[in-house]
Every structure is written in structure tokens, then in C-alpha cells.
Amino acid sequence: MLRSVLIALSLIAFPAAAxxxxxxxxxxxxxxxLPDASLSEEExxxxxxxxxxxxxxxxAGDHDASMTSLEEAKGILGI
Structure with missing residues (x-):
């Protein structure tokens, strides 16, 4: 029983760690x-x-927000 609980907790925690x-x-x-990107000064x-x-x-540990910000930056860069 305890082993099953530990396995379940590991599976739940893994995606957050990833x-x-x-x-x-x-x-x-x-x-x-960024150095080679053709962007306007504003971009x-x-x-x-x-x-x-x-x-x-x-x-700060807010990885969802971090991913959102970084993906938006990548979108502007076109990568």
C-alpha cells in the first residue's frame, strides 16, 4: 500500500519537475x-x-508563468 502511494506521488511530482x-x-x-535576430528595437x-x-x-518557483513568458519571447524571435 505504502509503495503504491509513493509511486503515485512520484508520478504526480514528475511533470512539475520536468x-x-x-x-x-x-x-x-x-x-x-537574440544576437542574430532581425528585430525592431521595440521587439x-x-x-x-x-x-x-x-x-x-x-x-520564484512560478514555472507556469515562466514558461508562458519565455514562449512568448520565443514567438517574437520566431523560434
Missing amino acids: LAHSCPSLMAEIDAA RARVMELRSQGEQQHQ
Whole structure:
């Protein structure tokens, strides 16, 4: 019984941990694409703002919000 409960808890916790670990990879993708991106100054500023916001949200443990911010930045970059 206890083993079943532990397995169930592990399965519930795993997706949250997986999301938490994809924030840094999204930040790295943005960082790699930004220098060569053809963006207006406004778009570049928005990407940098979203990137920073996403990092702060990640550090605060709000991984859903971080993913949203970082995905929006990627969308502006076209990646």
C-alpha cells in the first residue's frame, strides 16, 4: 500500500519537475537566438523584458508563468 502511494506521488511530482527544468533550456534558446535576430528595437526590448521576467518567475518557483513568458519571447524571435 505504502509503495503504491509513493509511486503515485512520484508520478504526480514528475511533470512539475520536468517543467521546472525546461525553463533554463528556453532561456538558453532565447539567449542564443537574440544576437542574430532581425528585430525592431521595440521587439528586441520586449524579448529582453520577457526573458528577464521568465527568469525571475522561474527563480520564484512560478514555472507556469515562466514558461508562458519565455514562449512568448520565443514567438517574437520566431523560434
